[in-house]
Amino acid sequence: MMSRILLQAIVTVIALTLSYALAADTRTLPEDPLNSVMWDNLAGRFFPGEVVIDQRVKVVGPHDAEDQMQVPITVDATALDNVVEIVALADLNPIPHILTLHPTRAQAFIGFRVKLEQASPIRVGVKTSDGVWHVNGIYVTAAGGGCTAPALAHGIDNWYQTLGETRALFRRETENSARLSMRMRHPMDTGLAPGIPVFYMNTVEVTSPAGDELARVELFEPISENPTLTLKPLVEDKLDELLVYARDTEANEFNFTLPVTETIKN
């Protein structure tokens, strides 16, 4: 346990040093509207290239986390064209990286829930095809201990049997866009709770029956227990179902098919 933490620390220090070295002399970062001590560091690690602060990236979340284990965040960058990647970070979490969305054939939109270790900026970088990172964020206040507390599942004896149990919905909202909401049973262990090794869902891929990728999400430790994602894949008239593939850090794989429901409601 100690040696792993030590190793992690060393790796982090090396990564930080490298990213500082890379970031420091090649560009000037815009001032951080959230005034975070982590801004230079995180921008160096996650947003290489040109960075602009952009209000068109809408990050919606509560001012105060009512439940720091399940802080709901919705990102809507549909006001930007040609989005290739969305990266969400919690600056002050021990592990800041929450997720990365590749909206291959999907709207630049994602809903998720995050564990917060303490009050923190929630920062989102949206990369457009010209390589520019459009960054915006909010500040969420919280009590302590969201990442180092064990998942609720560990209070239940047979939690492993329900691993991967899924509830999901794929509903057409407009002519060419549908909403995918999915909730899967998974403890999403960060490895930071005493005696519980790291174990989390790290990949969700959404594809058409023909095998075209619509969206791909890389998930990380801060995602809340029983990960719940909302995506908006683009759907043509003839698309009547989609396939979802998910995998966790123990290489458990989960596959399911969802028919599109034809209710248009906004």
Add this chain to the structure above:
Amino acid sequence: MRDTSNPLSARKSVLTSAVSSVTPLGQLLRNVSDNLPHNYSRRRALQLLMGSACTCCASVHANQLAYDLDVTEIARGTWAIHGRTEYFTLQNGGNIVNVSFIEVPDGVVVIDTGPSRRYGEALLHLIEKTVPGKPILRVYNTHHHPDHIFGNQVFERGSLAAPQQVIDNIIAEADGFSDNLYRLIGDWMRGTTVVAPGVALESDFEEVGGRKFSLFYLSGHTSSDLAIRDDETGVLFTGDLAFYNRAPTTPSADIDGWLESLKTLASLDRELILPGHGLRDERGGSLEQTADYINWLEESLSEAASLGFTMNEAMAQPIPDRFTSLDEVQTEYERSVVHLYLGLEDNLLPAVTVD
């Protein structure tokens, strides 16, 4: 069930143990950490002290926090302290709840004890001023939420009574509530510790000091909610099963059970209702309003969850006109989304077969 100890002496000892006016920091730390739940470290206690706003003017602020409790005689020999219809803040110190006391032939009965030890002390002063020299025979806790129980420690443990499930809930959850309250109201909480009632109630009524009280074992606002009727005056104390012109709170709620309990309360003979939050209610409007609101909550959130909306989208839904005048409604609505949404998604999103 009668308490044979001497509450008067207990009252006195508590009053004289109040923090003295000039206290060195080390002593403050000791006071705080000694009185904190066991999972608090000395360092945490220091953070608490330093974290409580305005350390530069600590010489005045630390000792001048005082609850301004406003007492109203709502029925003969029955006094209510109407708390503000707000959420916990550093300004109100958690004086946001209705606490009451009743003069019975041989003593005093208290219903709920407020958000902190300091509040409990102010309550004792007020009782002594209002009903001088009478012993406190019984103190009921209507449920385990922090604004209703954190004054418990100033009373004799043998006089404190609640249903067993309320006692169990206090033991299981009060430490967590306490952490959160230190964050929300800071120094007002100083010296507050969790005290669970020593008496588990199970009978349908109690005779206390020559007065009969009917006890109703309900649930829904939490897993155990006690309502109490003074059978002499007909005042029905609902705890947080009823709110009036203040948005109901749902951190431990089961909406269907709550609606059932409100039906039961509506069917009872009574002269007056004292809700857990908000003004006294002569006509039962608090029961109707609470039922209307929590029913809307469940219906609108069920619809949002079954359409796959995110919690943030659900929070942005408009609140119907008839509820917009309820105090704290926007904040409480958003909190309720967090409390209720996961359970609704678990039921309402369709189950899919996974390979």
